[in-house]
Amino acid sequence: MRLRNITGARDIIAESEYVVQEPTEYKGRWKELFENNGELHIEVGMGKGKFLNEMARRNPHINYIGIEMYSSVLLRALQKMELDPLPNLRFLCIDARILPDVFEKGEVDHIYLNFSDPWPKDRHAKRRLPSRQFLERFDQILKADGRISFKTDNRDLFDFAVEELEPAGWKAEVITYDLHADEVLCEGNVMTEYEEKFSSKGNPICKYVIYR
Numbered sequence: 001m002r003l004r005n006i007t008g009a010r011d012i013i014a015e016s017e018y019v020v021q022e023p024t025e026y027k028g029r030w031k032e033l034f035e036n037n038g039e040l041h042i043e044v045g046m047g048k049g050k051f052l053n054e055m056a057r058r059n060p061h062i063n064y065i066g067i068e069m070y071s072s073v074l075l076r077a078l079q080k081m082e083l084d085p086l087p088n089l090r091f092l093c094i095d096a097r098i099l100p101d102v103f104e105k106g107e108v109d110h111i112y113l114n115f116s117d118p119w120p121k122d123r124h125a126k127r128r129l130p131s132r133q134f135l136e137r138f139d140q141i142l143k144a145d146g147r148i149s150f151k152t153d154n155r156d157l158f159d160f161a162v163e164e165l166e167p168a169g170w171k172a173e174v175i176t177y178d179l180h181a182d183e184v185l186c187e188g189n190v191m192t193e194y195e196e197k198f199s200s201k202g203n204p205i206c207k208y209v210i211y212r
Contacts, residue, residue, distance in 0.1 A: 006071075009071040009072045010071045012075060013074055016091075018081045018089070018090055018091055019078070020033065020065075020091070020092055023102045027103060027104050027107075028104035028107060030103070030107060031063075033090065034087075038061050038088070039061075039062050039063065039110070040063050040065065040109055041055070041063070041065075041108070041109055041111075042066070042108055042111055043064070043065075043066050043067065043111075043112040043113075044112070044113055045067065045069075045113065045114070045115075045116050045117070046067060046068045046074075046091075046114075047076075047115070047192065047194070048073060048076035049066055049068075049074075049076065049081075050080075050191075050192055051114055051190050051191070052066045052077075052089060052112075053080050053081070053089065054190045056089040057086060059088075060087075062088065063089075064088060065089075065090050066090075066091045066092070067091075067099075068091065068092075068093060069093065069096070078091070096129065096134065096137070097137065099137050099140075100137055100140040100141060103141040104141070105140055106142070106144065108141045108142050109142075109146050110146060110147050110148075111138055111146070111147075112148075112149050113130060113149070113151070114150075114194070114195070115153070115192055115194040115198075116129040116157070117129075118156065118157040125160070128157065129150075130150055130160065130161030132164045132167055132168035135165075136168065147209050147210065147211050148209070149207070149209050150207065150208050151179065151195065155206065158208075161208065162175065165210060169212055170211065171210060171211055171212065172209070173208075173209045173210060174207065175207075176206065176207050176208075177204060177206050178204040179204075179206065179207045180204070180205055181204070185207065
């Protein structure tokens with residue numbers, strides 16, 4: 001998917017108080033940024049921020065960080081924050097491949113992957129966020145009892161993600177191929193923009209929660 005560049009987006013992000021400009025400086029001490037001892041949850045590839053904004057609103061005792069590498073997309077999340085700031089939500093404009101440089105070992109309690117880019121060509125498999133390459137990076141920053149939650153409407157990507165678990169040393173706590181048909185799993189589910197769009201068309205939403 002080609003993203004439209006928005007003139008001035010990078011400048012706005014560079015000046016925003018809601019974007020941590022030098023995230024590597026907080027490695028191992030993110031609690032200092034939020035000034036509390038709450039859990040730290042991150043969303044990798046957060047898009048326009050609807051999911052994380054609602055999660056932060058519902059759970060003020062949890063600290064959230066949204067990670068998005070595209071400035072034009074992150075700008076939309078910033079616009080939401082400017083209208084209604086949340087003290088437990090901050091953003092990073094970085095490539096997810098450098099996450100181990102940003103978070104200390106065991107510093108993150110939960111990682112969310114929502115409707116990630118499927119990178120459909122086989123030669124790009126290692127770029128997929130549920131790939132074993134990214135699971136290895138996530139392993140470096142996630143607490144021993146931490147979890148990763150992944151949602152997508154792309155069945156091929158989900159099948160790939162499930163197949164990656166065993167060779168990467170992860171186990172599934174939850175797997176569903178139709179999230180919205182499961183009353184238990186759907187309870188408290190916060191939908192992303194894509195989830196609302198795809199589910200309204202009747203597309204089943206796949207989800208897993210994994211641990212190691």
